Amino acid sequence: MASTSRSSDTIFALSSAPGRAGVAVVRISGCKAEPAINALAGETPSPRSAVLRSLKDPKTGTLIDRGLVLWFPSPGTFTGEDTAEFQVHGGRAVIAALLSALEDLPNCRLAEPGEFAMRAFENGKLDLAQAEGLADLIDAETEAQRKQALDQAEGSLSKRSETWRSRLIEAMSLVEAAIDFSDEADVSDKAISQAESRIEALKTEISSHLDDGHRGEILRDGFRVVLAGAPNVGKSSLLNALARRDVAIVSAEAGTTRDTIEVRLDLQGIPVIVTDTAGLRVATGEVEQEGIRRTLARTREANLVVWVEDASSTQSPQTVPGELNEKSTLVVANKSDLTTSTADLVADERTPLPPPSSSRRTGSDHASAGTPPVTSLDSRLRGNDEQIQVSAKTGSGLDQLIKAIAKQASELTEGERAAGVITQARHRRHLTDCQDHMRQFLERRSDIELRAEDLRLAADALGRITGRIDPEDVLDQVFRRFCIGK
Helix, strand or coil: CHHHHCCCCEEEEECCCCCCEEEEEEEEECCCHHHHHHHHHCCCCCCCCCEEEEEECCCCCCEEEEEEEEEECCCCCCCCCCEEEEEEEECHHHHHHHHHHHHCCCCEEECCCCHHHHHHHHCCCCCHHHHHHHHHHHHCCCHHHHHHHHHHHCCHHHHHHHHHHHHHHHHHHHHHHHHHCCCCHHHHHHHHHHHHHHHHHHHHHHHHHHCCCCHHHHHHHCEEEEEEECCCCCHHHHHHHHHCCCCCCCCCCCCCCCCCEEEEEEECCEEEEEEECCCCCCCCCHHHHHHHHHHHHHHHHCCEEEEEEECCCCCCCCCCEHHHHHCCEEEEEECHHHCCCCCCCCCCCCCCCCCCCCCCCCHHHHHHCCCCCECCCCHHHCCHHHEEECCCCCCCCHHHHHHHHHHHHHHHHCCCCCCCCCCCHHHHHHHHHHHHHHHHHHHCCCCHHHHHHHHHHHHHHHHHHHCCCCCHHHHHHHHCCCCCCC
16 A cells, blocks of 8 residues: 555545435545546535535536535645545435546546555654554444544654653763763763763653553453353343343353353443353363363453342352452342342352263363362452342443442543553554563663664664654554545
8 A cells, every 4th residue: 555655646434424425425535636527526615615516427527416516625635635526416316427537647546545645644744653544543343432533543642752752862961961072971970970861861751651441442442341250140141231232142050141242331441341251160161161261261351240140049159260350340140120129148158060961070170171260259359249130131220330340440440540541452562572672771771882873773773753764564554444435
């Protein structure tokens, strides 16, 4: 894509959503944008003024539609190039006829995914971090995601990283001065001391920015909640109740869920991904063992585990796998509609559920069947005071559960954050690389030329956040995220 985006071709695309709609917007960018207006709609309208025109096929003179035509001369446009827009009726046939007519014009072609944004980047209209923020803004599904993406698209992260880079360059100039005046020990030593002081302060500041609990990435990608527990405690029913639709198969037969099922929810403006998993028990078959393996894998990746128990069961609740004690865990007693008393819902001592078979198994049998490691539930989660009583069938207690999940998500994503939050692994990687190079600079006590190289590499790492220094494959990866027409 990078090679074609640098060509002299004029590009066009449907910029509104495809399909049947009241209005469709077709955008054109490049030196042939104004001739395209003249070919289809006649005289060029005044800049940034919408005029109603008849759009005709240049080859046949056939009327395509009547719509609004807008003209935006460079450089004051999104791409920095001459730009035109046709706003027509959003029928599929109208759009197809208009795109076909544009394709017949000389040096005009359909844009590739992200090519408009790529041209904006190449013409200095936005940097790489802003382009990523713009892509996130288009993909935003919740209010919190919108705010974060808009903040980045407006250049918050870019400004912060460029400020850091300027401070690094100032320290680099001091080191270069020390090299130039190496024969004057007092001047050289003073310059190095000043550079070290500045780099130490900058390293501390970036370390603090990195130590944010991955809030930005979690908000961008979604707060992950895993429903876990023994078979037949109502995890799938609870998922359906949270989603308000049937997304998982529900059956009285234990072990129905063998694979993981996900739904995306908007809880108080925060994106939450809830995953239903296979029940944890002594598995007898390979398929169920694989389901349990996937359950434990998902719990390791989760931001919150909702441990579901059967409020109506007379058996002692199953022991929670030991590794979950290291995760944020919320205990939920489901099927509360089947019991009138909650006083005895939780046993003081939790023991594993018996195997599904009526015959007893030996310890070696359990190991070969893939029993998850278990331990007692953390004491902070014991007792009715720590449980939420719900009924997936009647909806009782669901509001309380949703509020509890939303609270956990909010605490993890909406804490104190400095301007320019880190939203992607790429940003974190470059900041970490910068930090490592600064650490090497501070640890070296000789070879001043190598110390200067450490700072140059640190500045390059910061430059990669905004795209000042980046290979073509990184640029392609970023801009291919966009849909055609942006």
